[in-house]
Amino acid sequence: MSAANRRPVSRSGGERSLDTSHGTVLYLEGLSVSFDGFKAINDLSLYINDGELRCVIGPNGAGKTTLMDIVTGKTRPDEGEAWFGQTLDLLRLDEAAIANAGIGRKFQQPTVFTELTVAENLELAMAGNRNVLSVLRAKLSGEQRDLIASTLERIGLVALRDMNASTLSHGQKQWLEIGMLLMQQPRLLLVDEPATGMTHQEMAQTGELLCSLAGDHSVVVVEHDMDFVRSLDSPVTVLHQGSVLAEGSLDAIQSDPLVRSVYLGE
Amino acid sequence: MNRYLSAVLADRMGVVLLTVLLVSAVWVPIASLVLPASHPLHMGSYSVALWGKYLCFGLLALSLDMVWGKLGILSLGHGVFFGLGGYVMGMYLMRQVGDRGVYGDPILPDFMVFLNWDELPWYWFGFDHAWIAFPLILIVPGLLAYVFGALAFRSRVTGVYLSIITQAMTYAVMLAFFRNELGFGGNNGLTGFFDILGYDLREDVTRAALFSATALSLAGCYVLCRCLFATRLGLLCTAVRDAESRVRFLGYRTDRVKLSVFVLSAAIAGLAGALYVPQVGIINPGEFSPLNSIEIVIWVALGGRGTLWGAVVGAVVVNVAKTQFTGWLPEGWLFMLGGLFVLTTLYLPRGLAMLVPKRVSGS
Numbered sequence: 001m002s003a004a005n006r007r008p009v010s011r012s013g014g015e016r017s018l019d020t021s022h023g024t025v026l027y028l029e030g031l032s033v034s035f036d037g038f039k040a041i042n043d044l045s046l047y048i049n050d051g052e053l054r055c056v057i058g059p060n061g062a063g064k065t066t067l068m069d070i071v072t073g074k075t076r077p078d079e080g081e082a083w084f085g086q087t088l089d090l091l092r093l094d095e096a097a098i099a100n101a102g103i104g105r106k107f108q109q110p111t112v113f114t115e116l117t118v119a120e121n122l123e124l125a126m127a128g129n130r131n132v133l134s135v136l137r138a139k140l141s142g143e144q145r146d147l148i149a150s151t152l153e154r155i156g157l158v159a160l161r162d163m164n165a166s167t168l169s170h171g172q173k174q175w176l177e178i179g180m181l182l183m184q185q186p187r188l189l190l191v192d193e194p195a196t197g198m199t200h201q202e203m204a205q206t207g208e209l210l211c212s213l214a215g216d217h218s219v220v221v222v223e224h225d226m227d228f229v230r231s232l233d234s235p236v237t238v239l240h241q242g243s244v245l246a247e248g249s250l251d252a253i254q255s256d257p258l259v260r261s262v263y264l265g266e
Numbered sequence: 267m268n269r270y271l272s273a274v275l276a277d278r279m280g281v282v283l284l285t286v287l288l289v290s291a292v293w294v295p296i297a298s299l300v301l302p303a304s305h306p307l308h309m310g311s312y313s314v315a316l317w318g319k320y321l322c323f324g325l326l327a328l329s330l331d332m333v334w335g336k337l338g339i340l341s342l343g344h345g346v347f348f349g350l351g352g353y354v355m356g357m358y359l360m361r362q363v364g365d366r367g368v369y370g371d372p373i374l375p376d377f378m379v380f381l382n383w384d385e386l387p388w389y390w391f392g393f394d395h396a397w398i399a400f401p402l403i404l405i406v407p408g409l410l411a412y413v414f415g416a417l418a419f420r421s422r423v424t425g426v427y428l429s430i431i432t433q434a435m436t437y438a439v440m441l442a443f444f445r446n447e448l449g450f451g452g453n454n455g456l457t458g459f460f461d462i463l464g465y466d467l468r469e470d471v472t473r474a475a476l477f478s479a480t481a482l483s484l485a486g487c488y489v490l491c492r493c494l495f496a497t498r499l500g501l502l503c504t505a506v507r508d509a510e511s512r513v514r515f516l517g518y519r520t521d522r523v524k525l526s527v528f529v530l531s532a533a534i535a536g537l538a539g540a541l542y543v544p545q546v547g548i549i550n551p552g553e554f555s556p557l558n559s560i561e562i563v564i565w566v567a568l569g570g571r572g573t574l575w576g577a578v579v580g581a582v583v584v585n586v587a588k589t590q591f592t593g594w595l596p597e598g599w600l601f602m603l604g605g606l607f608v609l610t611t612l613y614l615p616r617g618l619a620m621l622v623p624k625r626v627s628g629s
């Protein structure tokens with residue numbers, strides 16, 4: 001529980017405080033959800049430690065994206081509990097409230113605002129007061145401009161800052177969405193397939209970025225690409241048919257006979 | 267202030283539009299009042315009122331483009347806000363009639379005397395004062411938009427379902443206003459007005475002043491919209507239009523964003539209605555007809571939605587064409603309008619605004 005000691009209650013510069021006194025940032029317990037009789041999530045329990053980087057893998061239809069939908073308020077489970085820190089019941093909050101509480105999400109299909117420029121996308125994502133009047137009066141301060149500039153540098157889109165996001169390639173959109181996630185300054189990042197559409201070099205950069213975020217943030221990465229998962233060198237959770245099949249290091253997972261039977265049919 | 271000014275100036279077609287409006291606000295009174303009737307540029311009071319009416323429609327189209335073009339809410343019932351603004355103005359004008367009505371009752375409008383009513387219904391009180399009636403021009407449509415929008419947007423009704431219930435709303439209001447018991451003159455509506463703020467509505471001076479007021483209102487609302495969409499809220503509107511659910515995951519309450527712009531749009535539509543009524547001299551429940559609301563959508567689509575100026579141009583062009591065409595062949599107009607709509611959709615999907623190169627429009 002060293003992570004808990006390092007980051008006791010509130011995150012740096014944040015007005016929101018989150019009670020992670022037990023070292024766990026996300027509690028999911030006994031979650032079940034079914035769509036038209038199909039059990040997408042089946043009695044799933046998962047705990048993410050504060051400051052941890054965790055990979056979630058699993059075959060198609062294992063419930064990875066549904067899991068993220070539940071945590072971010074898009075889908076309500078039929079049963080179970082979901083807590084953010086000790087005190088925030090995620091099942092009582094809507095998407096906006098969950099985002100404001102400090103959970104950011106990158107979607108599998110990168111979703112950026114195509115009619116806005118790259119910099120404007122980042123500006124909208126920037127942490128700050130979200131009510132209509134504040135947004136109406138909002139003006140970028142020098143500090144905020146610097147933050148946008150440094151984020152652009154971090155995601156390698158400096159030259160494209162005034163281009164419409166619709167002109168970006170798939171990989172660049174991925175980067176932009178990661179940049180938006182950074183601007184939100186969330187406590188917990190849910191990152192769905194970040195490496196899709198990226199070159200090997202870009203993948204390595206993404207991996208480095210995600211690793212550097214862990215510690216200050218908790219990061220949950222859903223990924224298919226095993227090379228990428230290996231490069232993250234983090235604990236792995238395997239989902240299968242809506243529940244947790246195995247947890248551990250990637251090597252341990254790969255030698256697990258149960259996992260091998262699911263993945264390889266052995 | 268600077269960023270607002272630059273947003274207004276960067277929209278070059280908007281600057282052209284604003285210039286035309288400001289020039290006509292000065293020129294039309296001169297052409298109507300100063301130039302002698304024999305002068306080729308003289309404008310008769312009929313054409314002054316006619317152009318005033320076109321500009322009211324331009325303002326109405328602007329209000330629709332705010333929510334449709336900029337926010338993706340296709341309202342098929344925007345005529346309801348226009349009509350309500352018009353009725354508020356109509357009630358004020360009715361109370362100005364005083365004892366000059368056919369029945370000579372000092373308080374009751376003619377239609378109430380005809381229905382054998384003894385006293386003014388409570389909701390007519392205060393409408394003889396401009397300082398009470400005029401703010402209600404914005405408040406009444408705004409309030410309806412608030413109640414409707416709060417329910418619809420919070421329930422996340424979007425797309426074609428939202429369009430259908432806006433249509434149902436204006437239809438319901440139309441049916442209600444057709445009833446005599448409601449106290450707004452039934453199917454005859456409100457008419458027989460004499461004066462506004464003490465000025466005779468039939469005088470050329472009043473007509474010219476109403477025209478200028480309309481042109482200036484349109485210019486003012488245009489600048490207001492431009493500035494609004496130049497703020498971060500404007501960026502947010504674009505984001506909501508293109509990917510509403512994504513915006514929620516950034517922590518914004520999209521229903522409140524939509525609600526606030528929708529209410530502002532309704533208030534502007536109400537203002538358009540209130541300027542329309544004294545210039546045409548009547549308001550009746552026909553204004554709430556769903557057909558009218560659909561026509562507004564056609565103006566905006568023809569002009570080019572999302573550009574703001576395109577909506578205004580579309581409204582004026584279609585209505586000038588309507589006046590001309592119904593003169594030649596009254597039954598043919600709807601076919602003409604339908605044909606125009608089909609042709610635009612096929613060949614100018616972004617409306618007349620497409621004909622202006624980006625280099626010129628600056629957008």
